[in-house]
Amino acid sequence: MRYLGGLRGAGTLRCGGQVLAPADYELDGYLVPPAGVAGSGEIRTAPEVLRKVFGRRDLELVTENGRSLSFRFSDKKLAAGDDAAHIDVTGGLPEAKNWRAA
Template identity: 50%
Template structure:
């Protein structure tokens, strides 16, 4: 299967090619000034423990898409889901991590400015111990 290329304006603000429609689905050109090429790796999902200040906070589930881009390497973005009260208490913090049930420690950065009232889901950008470009990403 050929890698999917997507047109992006920044390192994490994109979706896999098969999830895009219309003009947004056109592959980026390496020669287009101001655009970069990012390869979609697949998705990972599961559960784990949300941590901040190095302490366990709450159980959470996650669904992330992975991307590879030079020189950043592997990055991800997607959603975490946990109890609304737990999410509200960590939303916007800079020191949030997810220890997945399979042992990966992922650093999370909230990509939204505000949390919707009583929401149990938030969008995050992900770095840390993600699978490698040839690793456990599902397509």
């Protein structure tokens, strides 16, 4: 496994193609042979939005530059009032050659 770098910024959270709310994100990318690029990190948005979508599988984070990242939540439970959640990115990450290590 090789660290590729980080993606951080603001974007828009979508569920089932519907825009829900703005969200901030901090993600790290890794090259994991032979699977390819994997990513994980954290998203932050309003607690009521997180409660509404937690556990769903049809989620996307659209970044400021238009990249659409599909993801799922890593944890099984969300604590009341949390405005952040850990995620695993399941699609839309840049190829390994397009990352800059931090």
